[in-house]
Amino acid sequence: MTETEIRAAVKAAVERVKATNPLAPSITNTVTQDFVANAQLAVGGAAAMLYLPDECEDMAEIAPTFYVNMGTAMPFYAETLPRLVKALSEHQKPWVLDPVGIGLSKVRMNCLHEFKDFKPTIIRGNASEIIALAKLWDLIDDSHGGQVRGVESTEKVSAAKEAAVALAKFTGGAVAVSGEEDFVTDGKDEMFCAGGSALFTKITGSGCALGGVMAVYAAVASPFIAALTATTIFNLAGSKAEALSGLPASFKVAFLDSLYELTAEDIANNFRIVGAFEEIFNNALQAPELKNILG
Template sequence: MTESEIRDAVREAAKLAKASNPLTPSITNTVTINFVANAQLAVGGSAAMVYLPDEGVSMAKAGAAMYINVGTLFPIYAETLPKTAAVLHEEGKPWVLDPVAIGMGQMRTDLLMTFKDYKPSIIRGNASEIIALAGLWGLEGGTDTSDVRGVDSTDSVRSAAHAAAALAQWTGGAVAVSGEEDLITDGRQIVLSQGGSEMMPCITGTGCSLGGVMAVYAAVADPFIAAITGAAVYNLAGTKAAAHASGTGSFQTAFIDELYIATPDAIAQNPLAVEEV
């Protein structure tokens, strides 16, 4: 796609999300679950969070798209997540995976391994997580020695480009690497989305809630455009919120405001660059 085609598609996705209020359920961590829901509502989606196996399956069927974040795992997830992801895959429903804290604990590793066959439409993570997931799935660019420290990245966004492309080629969807600039790829093209604020990593949940927002857009656009639209509205809102924040508390409040008032035009015009893989 040309840059101009991408911008047109982004504008359309932002518009459609507001117009159609897609039901976008999540199974996500308890730390940032409120932020995820409010961010999804701010961009036009309808949020619903669940934990139990039959509820995960029910939401996979009822939702227009779904978000799975493996942040704070509960024991029941050993049953809920594989069942839910299987239904999403069978029904061809778009879904977003956030492999947060990959490498911590056996259940997380087992679950992320299971997801390989259920091919998430969008994978969103920081550079270290994307590299580690490619490694876990035995794909190019991955490594099992990637240093994932808790939930923070120790690798640069660019260093994850090969892993991201390999993951996208495997799933047939898109991969988004979050960082100072965001890298989104469908395995053929790379879009670099710019803006944001250095306060974004100083509040918890900018990454998690971005995954939830990408799921809202995945209900109304293809995975590559959905991921680019999510990154664009986040970078736009981050830039604007930082301009009138006195610290990280008021930044978060302003950030939700900016997500809510961002127009499709402004989202489509947010700085981005297009490259071939």
């Protein structure tokens, strides 16, 4: 894809979601459900959170996409997650995997191991989680880092680039690594996205909300464009919110407001690409478009 094609595809994804309000159900951690749902609604999607195996299966049939986040796993996840993922596969629905807490428990590890056969459409995590998942699935060797400290990354995004590309080549979908700058790849195209805000680390759930919004865009776009669109809108809304408040709780309010307010044009003009293209897009934070938005 050329730069022009990518910008057009991102713009189309944003517009389609605003026009069709796709439902993106989630099984996701209890801590950040409110944030995930409100972020999904703000970009134009619809939200529903579920736990029971049979209703997850029903939803996998009805809904055009799904978000699977491993945080705050409960005992019944051992039954719900495998059945959900099988149903998503049968109905050929795109889904986003957020391997929060990888390494922590048998329930999570068994589920994550089993997910290898069902190839998530998009995998989103911080650098440590992406490296740990690529190791668990034997896609990279042990020479990489990937220690996970609770839910935080101990690695830089760039350290997870090889793991992300290996995962994307294996699944045939996309992988997004979140951090100070973000990396998105489908195994061929590779993109670093700038922008965002350091305040994302001072509020809980921005990673979960990002995964939930990726699932919304996955209903209307390719895995790569869905991951890229969500990443880009988060970076832009984060920059805009930080310009409005340097304090975390009012930043979060401004961030959700900005997610809702940003137009397709705003979003499509906020990224740079490196790698496969050997071409540099405008850096978002210097782009005249962003200056106008932040006004």
